[in-house]
Amino acid sequence: MSGRTTALAPPDGAEPPVRHPDAPAPGEVIGSHYEHCFGCGGGVPHGLHLEARAGEGVSVTAEFRVKEAHQGAPGLAHGGVLATALDETLGSLGWLLRVIAVTGRLETDYVQPVPVGTVLHLDAAVHAVHGRKIYATATGRIGGPEGPVAVRASAVFIEVKIDHFIENGRPAEIQAALADPDQVKVARAFEVNP
Numbered sequence: 001m002s003g004r005t006t007a008l009a010p011p012d013g014a015e016p017p018v019r020h021p022d023a024p025a026p027g028e029v030i031g032s033h034y035e036h037c038f039g040c041g042g043g044v045p046h047g048l049h050l051e052a053r054a055g056e057g058v059s060v061t062a063e064f065r066v067k068e069a070h071q072g073a074p075g076l077a078h079g080g081v082l083a084t085a086l087d088e089t090l091g092s093l094g095w096l097l098r099v100i101a102v103t104g105r106l107e108t109d110y111v112q113p114v115p116v117g118t119v120l121h122l123d124a125a126v127h128a129v130h131g132r133k134i135y136a137t138a139t140g141r142i143g144g145p146e147g148p149v150a151v152r153a154s155a156v157f158i159e160v161k162i163d164h165f166i167e168n169g170r171p172a173e174i175q176a177a178l179a180d181p182d183q184v185k186v187a188r189a190f191e192v193n194p
């Protein structure tokens with residue numbers, strides 16, 4: 001036993017999240033963190049191309065149009081793809097805290113099937129922070145931002161440093177990312193020094 005607590009509820013002593021003073025303004029589009037990201041990158045033809053916008057406090061909204069390439073059952077979105085959309089939306093919350101964080105735990109509820117062609121309206125918010133642990137939830141609705149809930153998730157993200165990627169990523173992609181001025185600009189936005 002490692003003694004690691006993976007509960008999705010914040011522990012005693014957790015603090016409310018603090019929006020960074022340099023966070024994108026409410027309504028501002030949050031750019032992709034990496035062109036080749038399956039969730040938000042423009043360079044992935046069958047990716048989700050999710051575009052998140054900053055909300056109030058430590059929250060974001062995003063939209064994801066389900067395409068044929070995202071099917072599981074005929075005409076319906078694959079559950080793993082929907083989990084990715086939730087994960088990506090949750091991941092973009094790091095821009096508001098200005099920390100880099102990776103998913104530690106993600107629990108998803110599938111409430112309604114999501115047909116191909118649907119626009120999934122996503123929102124996510126951080127509820128608490130405890131040390132490096134960030135507690136957040138996300139919801140995906142169909143028919144509009146106030147429509148019925150189709151999917152939802154609770155997550156714990158863990159803050160990491162840029163070394164997490166340098167040490168674990170495949171060298172070819174890491175070298176290319178660090179040689180790309182746009183990517184370095186993204187890393188700087190998270191106040192890290194590659």
Ligand SMILES: CCCCCCCCCCCCCC(=O)SCCNC(=O)CCNC(=O)[C@H](O)C(C)(C)COP(=O)(O)OP(=O)(O)OC[C@H]1O[C@@H](n2cnc3c(N)ncnc32)[C@H](O)[C@@H]1OP(=O)(O)O
Pocket residue numbers: 004005006007033087088091092100101102103104105131132133156158160165177178183186187
């Ligand atoms: C150049 C590029 C720049 C831009 C990049 C932007 C990227 C954004 C990408 C976004 C893309 C979208 C998102 C994606 O797809 S992110 C991709 C999917 N996620 C991953 O690949 C993460 C893989 N896991 C790890 O690397 C490690 O296990 C991590 C880093 C998570 C922790 O290992 P580390 O050795 O560092 O930490 P620790 O063991 O000392 O634990 C520290 C604390 O955390 C707590 N804990 C740990 N695990 C869990 C858990 N599962 N549930 C709940 N809590 C957990 C733990 O109890 C402890 O708490 P406490 O005891 O202190 O209270």
